Amino acid sequence: MGYIESPNYPGDYPANAECVWHISPPPKRRILIVVPEIFLPSEDECGDVLVMRKSASPTSITTYETCQTYERPIAFTSRSRKLWIQFKSNEANSGKGFQVPYVTYDEDYQQLIEDIVRDGRLYASENHQEILKDKKLIKALFDVLAHPQNYFKVTAQESKEMFPRSFIKLLRSKVSRFLRPYK
Numbered sequence: 001m002g003y004i005e006s007p008n009y010p011g012d013y014p015a016n017a018e019c020v021w022h023i024s025p026p027p028k029r030r031i032l033i034v035v036p037e038i039f040l041p042s043e044d045e046c047g048d049v050l051v052m053r054k055s056a057s058p059t060s061i062t063t064y065e066t067c068q069t070y071e072r073p074i075a076f077t078s079r080s081r082k083l084w085i086q087f088k089s090n091e092a093n094s095g096k097g098f099q100v101p102y103v104t105y106d107e108d109y110q111q112l113i114e115d116i117v118r119d120g121r122l123y124a125s126e127n128h129q130e131i132l133k134d135k136k137l138i139k140a141l142f143d144v145l146a147h148p149q150n151y152f153k154v155t156a157q158e159s160k161e162m163f164p165r166s167f168i169k170l171l172r173s174k175v176s177r178f179l180r181p182y183k
């Protein structure tokens with residue numbers, strides 16, 4: 001698990017900043033990203049932008065791109081095995097920016113992870129959205145998503161103390177169906 005973040009986060013990032021990150025997982029691993037929230041000023045017509053794509057080439061596969069503020073979290077998998085990430089700000093405005101956690105997972109779990117992050121119920125309630133904004137809970141969630149077999153190692157009491165019942169139910173059904181498809 002790791003993080004990418006704008007300079008000075010959670011303080012305002014500086015003018016004319018440019019940051020580039022590369023995420024290159026080991027063989028047979030894929031990348032899961034959560035954008036809990038992002039604060040970029042909209043007044044300057046996309047002068048500040050966060051881009052995630054396969055490579056630095058403007059024609060490479062884009063996974064995510066934004067130049068706006070979003071306070072609603074989103075989770076997604078990288079559309080390629082490697083990820084090039086760039087944040088650029090201009091001189092016009094500044095904002096709080098972002099802190100984006102990511103984790104790599106075994107590509108054998110691609111179908112499960114896609115099933116979870118594309119399910120609207122993951123984002124449907126305020127409780128679920130708050131999970132995706134909480135560092136401790138994101139780490140616990142990533143532990144399960146990166147290693148689904150760990151789901152069954154977490155005791156029922158532990159998970160009830162951390163997550164709302166609706167969230168546990170969502171994960172349990174998906175992980176169980178994936179790991180035990182014929183039961």
